[in-house]
Amino acid sequence: MNSKHQYVELSDGHFIPALGFGTYKPEEIPNSKTIEATKIAIEAGIHHIDCAYFYQVEEEVGLAIRSKIADGTVKREDIFYTTKAIEKCKDAGLAKSIGMSNFNCRQLEMILNKPGLRYKPVCNQVECHVYHNQKKLLDFCKSKDIVLVAYGALGTQRIKKWVDQSSPVLLDDPVLGDLAKKHKRSPALITLRYQLQRGVVALAQSLKENEIKENIQVPNSKTTEATKIAIEAGFRHIDSAYFYQVEEEVGLAIRSKIADGTVKREDIFYTSKPGEELFPKDENGKIIYDSVDLCAVWEVECHIYLNQRKLLDFCKSKDIVLVAYSALGTQRDKQWVDQSSPVLLDDPVLGALAKKHKRSPALIALRYQLQRGVVVLAQSFKESEIKENIQV
Numbered sequence: 001m002n003s004k005h006q007y008v009e010l011s012d013g014h015f016i017p018a019l020g021f022g023t024y025k026p027e028e029i030p031n032s033k034t035i036e037a038t039k040i041a042i043e044a045g046i047h048h049i050d051c052a053y054f055y056q057v058e059e060e061v062g063l064a065i066r067s068k069i070a071d072g073t074v075k076r077e078d079i080f081y082t083t084k085a086i087e088k089c090k091d092a093g094l095a096k097s098i099g100m101s102n103f104n105c106r107q108l109e110m111i112l113n114k115p116g117l118r119y120k121p122v123c124n125q126v127e128c129h130v131y132h133n134q135k136k137l138l139d140f141c142k143s144k145d146i147v148l149v150a151y152g153a154l155g156t157q158r159i160k161k162w163v164d165q166s167s168p169v170l171l172d173d174p175v176l177g178d179l180a181k182k183h184k185r186s187p188a189l190i191t192l193r194y195q196l197q198r199g200v201v202a203l204a205q206s207l208k209e210n211e212i213k214e215n216i217q218v219p220n221s222k223t224t225e226a227t228k229i230a231i232e233a234g235f236r237h238i239d240s241a242y243f244y245q246v247e248e249e250v251g252l253a254i255r256s257k258i259a260d261g262t263v264k265r266e267d268i269f270y271t272s273k274p275g276e277e278l279f280p281k282d283e284n285g286k287i288i289y290d291s292v293d294l295c296a297v298w299e300v301e302c303h304i305y306l307n308q309r310k311l312l313d314f315c316k317s318k319d320i321v322l323v324a325y326s327a328l329g330t331q332r333d334k335q336w337v338d339q340s341s342p343v344l345l346d347d348p349v350l351g352a353l354a355k356k357h358k359r360s361p362a363l364i365a366l367r368y369q370l371q372r373g374v375v376v377l378a379q380s381f382k383e384s385e386i387k388e389n390i391q392v
């Protein structure tokens with residue numbers, strides 16, 4: 001599978017790529033356009049393709065998929081194709097998952113309570129965009145472990161027979177425009193990203209190569225990207241915290257690397273620190289435990305300028321593993337670090353050791369911790385650095 005993908009897990013254990021390609025098109029556009037556009041989408045890395053009998057292009061979409069399988073671009077099992085399926089298809093092994101479309105909360109409730117229901121719907125595809133964010137339905141779906149799939153996420157194709165032509169054009173929205181400017185992305189990418197960030201799978205239709213290629217770039221957060229690179233490079237211990245406010249992004253990366261077969265869940269050692277908001281409370285709202293009671297290991301600032309020798313000896317005597325953070329000298333965030341303090345990785349002794357051992361100062365600093373029995377954390381957003389650090 002393509003590492004560009006972010007996946008969302010379905011309740012039946014399958015994973016759906018968070019960005020899907022829409023294939024509905026106006027009748028006046030020739031069907032051959034669909035073959036061309038679907039091939040471009042697959043080549044660009046889109047593996048989730050949405051279709052329906054009603055669109056009258058299933059044959060063309062099938063031809064495009066077959067041709068991209070034949071030329072080795074994708075394997076059949078990497079393509080997540082959605083059409084409108086029923087229980088018998090799943091029984092016959094013709095469909096992996098069953099979802100719904102255009103169901104409201106009441107209708108979903110009816111399905112879920114249907115006597116003899118064999119396969120719970122895993123997703124519900126509905127119109128959903130910044131002008132109609134479906135918050136209530138999304139909350140309901142989340143509570144029932146149903147993934148919401150958004151169509152019309154880019155404001156629809158504004159086909160005359162469906163859309164009042166005087167209604168505002170979503171991608172021209174001024175707030176969206178401001179956000180696009182601020183984040184140096186197009187309004188289309190901002191709207192798609194909005195859906196992914198709230199756990200919604202988004203469909204994006206286009207017949208234009210430049211747009212299709214743009215849409216697959218729906219920005220993964222830096223954390224998701226870096227975590228994926230780290231897992232690919234071989235990192236298996238991932239450290240996060242409620243306070244960092246990126247646990248969702250880290251989770252997306254881990255899930256995606258499980259989905260594409262790079263790792264198994266049991267191979268990932270994930271350490272977190274829950275926020276006080278998540279701690280159990282007594283009837284008066286007082287937190288029952290404090291973070292000390294919940295600690296399994298002892299994670300502290302520890303590096304060559306603060307080697308925690310006394311604490312390390314104590315931990316060893318009590319059979320507690322010490323985990324070093326800021327081992328590379330921290331990210332030197334202005335909020336926490338006096339900018340005039342010496343830069344750890346520029347330390348001359350470290351430099352001399354690095355030269356002697358033909359390694360970088362970062363590798364020397366990490367190796368120092370491992371050699372003294374300390375578990376060490378290393379942060380980076382840069383692919384080259386992440387790949388270097390795993391060489392310790």
Ligand SMILES: NC(=O)c1ccc[n+]([C@@H]2O[C@H](COP(=O)([O-])OP(=O)(O)OC[C@H]3O[C@@H](n4cnc5c(N)ncnc54)[C@H](OP(=O)(O)O)[C@@H]3O)[C@@H](O)[C@H]2O)c1
Pocket residue numbers: 021022023024025050051101102125126150151152153154155156157158171186188189203204205206207208210211212214215
């Ligand atoms: N289950 C249902 O009842 C249902 C109903 C409707 C749709 N759907 C599914 O959802 C899919 C998507 O919804 P939709 O077809 O309504 O359209 P959409 O994805 O909301 O919007 C498509 C429009 O966005 C524009 N666009 C695409 N990428 C862009 C980019 N990077 N920058 C600027 N503009 C961009 C395209 O304009 P251009 O003209 O410039 O290419 C196209 O007109 C459908 O194709 C279909 O598969 C399902």
